Amino acid sequence: MNRYWCNLVAALHRLAATPVATLLTVSVMGIALSLPAGLYLSLSNLSLAAGNLNAEPQITLFLKLDAGKETTRQIELRLKDYPVVKTFRFVSRDQALKELSASGGLGDVTAGLTHNPLPDAFVINARENDPGLLEKLRTEAGQWAGVETAELDSSWARRLNALIALGKQITLIVAALLSFGLIAGTGNTIRLQILTRQEEIEVSKLIGATDRFIRLPFLYHGALQGLLGGVAGWAIIGISVHVLNNSVAQLASLYGSSFHLQHLAWSENFSLLGFSTLLGWLGAYLAVGHFLRHFHISHR
Amino acid sequence: MISLSQVCKRYPGGFEALKNITFGVEAGEMVFVTGHCGAGKSTLLNLIAAIEAPSSGTIIINGQNLGQLRPAAVPFLRRNFGLIFQDHKLLYDRSVFDNVLLPLEITGFERSEAAKRVRAALDKVGLLKREKAMPITLSGGEQQRLCIARAIVHRPSILLADEPTGNLDSAYASEIMEMFKSFNQVGVTVLISSHDEQLIERFSTRTLHLQHGELAP
Numbered sequence: 204m205n206r207y208w209c210n211l212v213a214a215l216h217r218l219a220a221t222p223v224a225t226l227l228t229v230s231v232m233g234i235a236l237s238l239p240a241g242l243y244l245s246l247s248n249l250s251l252a253a254g255n256l257n258a259e260p261q262i263t264l265f266l267k268l269d270a271g272k273e274t275t276r277q278i279e280l281r282l283k284d285y286p287v288v289k290t291f292r293f294v295s296r297d298q299a300l301k302e303l304s305a306s307g308g309l310g311d312v313t314a315g316l317t318h319n320p321l322p323d324a325f326v327i328n329a330r331e332n333d334p335g336l337l338e339k340l341r342t343e344a345g346q347w348a349g350v351e352t353a354e355l356d357s358s359w360a361r362r363l364n365a366l367i368a369l370g371k372q373i374t375l376i377v378a379a380l381l382s383f384g385l386i387a388g389t390g391n392t393i394r395l396q397i398l399t400r401q402e403e404i405e406v407s408k409l410i411g412a413t414d415r416f417i418r419l420p421f422l423y424h425g426a427l428q429g430l431l432g433g434v435a436g437w438a439i440i441g442i443s444v445h446v447l448n449n450s451v452a453q454l455a456s457l458y459g460s461s462f463h464l465q466h467l468a469w470s471e472n473f474s475l476l477g478f479s480t481l482l483g484w485l486g487a488y489l490a491v492g493h494f495l496r497h498f499h500i501s502h503r
Numbered sequence: 504m505i506s507l508s509q510v511c512k513r514y515p516g517g518f519e520a521l522k523n524i525t526f527g528v529e530a531g532e533m534v535f536v537t538g539h540c541g542a543g544k545s546t547l548l549n550l551i552a553a554i555e556a557p558s559s560g561t562i563i564i565n566g567q568n569l570g571q572l573r574p575a576a577v578p579f580l581r582r583n584f585g586l587i588f589q590d591h592k593l594l595y596d597r598s599v600f601d602n603v604l605l606p607l608e609i610t611g612f613e614r615s616e617a618a619k620r621v622r623a624a625l626d627k628v629g630l631l632k633r634e635k636a637m638p639i640t641l642s643g644g645e646q647q648r649l650c651i652a653r654a655i656v657h658r659p660s661i662l663l664a665d666e667p668t669g670n671l672d673s674a675y676a677s678e679i680m681e682m683f684k685s686f687n688q689v690g691v692t693v694l695i696s697s698h699d700e701q702l703i704e705r706f707s708t709r710t711l712h713l714q715h716g717e718l719a720p
Contacts, residue, residue, distance in 0.1 A: 411581035
């Protein structure tokens with residue numbers, strides 16, 4: 204235990220001994236990490252902003268303004284028998300107006316109305332997501348008596364979701380590429396460390412040091428550097444969110460919303476730090492491994 | 504303790520540093536290896552310490568055949584040795600104390616016990632008062648004694664010294680040789696290479712003569 208502690212302290216001393224180089228390396232790592240993490244955070248904020256929207260396929264039947272109770276009842280019966288329909292609910296015109304006034308940003312608009320312009324409506328959730336079946340239901344229902352129009356209204360939400368999914372894939376690719384870059388970068392700084400300590404390694408090997416003994420300080424150095432890089436990335440994201448939040452809140456208030464950007468959750472912060480530490484460790488492991496495989500004690 | 508049988512060492516390019524070397528060293532023995540520069544003294548010690556591998560022949564140390572040793576086992580074999588180098592191989596970025604501490608760190612000694620042993624080793628070579636000094640401030644003879652302290656601190660069963668008196672004046676040289684003799688008297692097997700025949704003649708110990716890579720009768 205003692206030995207691990209000594210190694211950790213020694214690695215800290217080495218990092219502190221070259222403050223400028225350490226700062227440069229750590230900020231490069233931080234910037235590289237903040238890119239995918241920032242992308243990820245933007246996407247999760249975007250899906251949070253869109254979170255209230257139902258992405259399930261939904262068809263709304265708007266009834267004619269003069270449709271009576273009897274017509275409504277007949278439509279209800281037809282919907283109950285229709286195979287693709289999973290659930291449906293009736294939204295009366297009064298209820299619709301109330302929901303509209305309560306929903307984000309439109310309260311002021313509805314307050315100025317003298318009479319309710321909204322029709323009665325049926326909101327239908329379909330059993331399947333097959334666009335063909337949904338389209339068939341929409342055209343059929345549109346021709347029923349008492350129905351003014353039928354709208355398949357989930358398409359834009361689904362498009363947004365598909366865009367977010369695409370964005371997440373792009374984030375993954377960016378993250379994978381930058382991880383590789385970070386491993387290579389750490390490997391290089393560790394390689395330089397090894398070069399400056401080559402004499403020590405040679406003497407240690409001569410007096411019976413195992414590869415494990417030689418590897419350990421470099422692993423600590425790499426992991427510690429990775430951790431500091433993670434902290435830098437975390438700080439970059441935290442400051443950016445803080446700075447952007449004023450503008451975002453202002454923009455949201457224009458839409459009557461109280462939306463504001465979310466920071467990374469604690470678990471996500473820990474993942475970021477853990478991941479960057481792991482990358483640093485891995486870079487160091489590869490660099491020392493490569494060195495040890497090709498190192499032979501020099502002799503006169 | 505040390506046993507070589509028909510050992511040859513050929514370097515790439517065809518130079519034969521050692522030819523058909525066969526000899527043994529008993530536990531607790533003190534043996535000199537002499538010969539001119541280039542006679543193969545350093546190569547012989549490097550083969551015994553598993554720093555180089557022989558081209559043919561077998562070397563057995565403490566019952567272990569070096570040719571059959573896994574690479575992972577080599578560090579543990581080396582811990583049987585105390586190695587003393589002509590160029591000292593000291594680490595100039597750390598104090599005298601920390602230089603001697605290194606072998607104990609490698610074997611994973613507990614810190615306070617290690618400190619005791621380091622001071623005991625420094626005391627034996629007369630450097631106890633210089634433990635905080637940096638090696639670069641020591642004289643050539645002191646650096647050689649520091650190298651010896653580092654070689655004996657983990658109490659090895661075999662001391663291998665390659666030209667330990669190479670760069671020293673004769674007074675210092677015989678002082679160092681007396682030191683080796685005292686280690687031998689407490690049971691350590693000692694193998695010393697030297698080209699200084701006059702110095703060796705003053706010690707009545709077994710001497711192996713190397714000539715052009717061969718043992719002279």
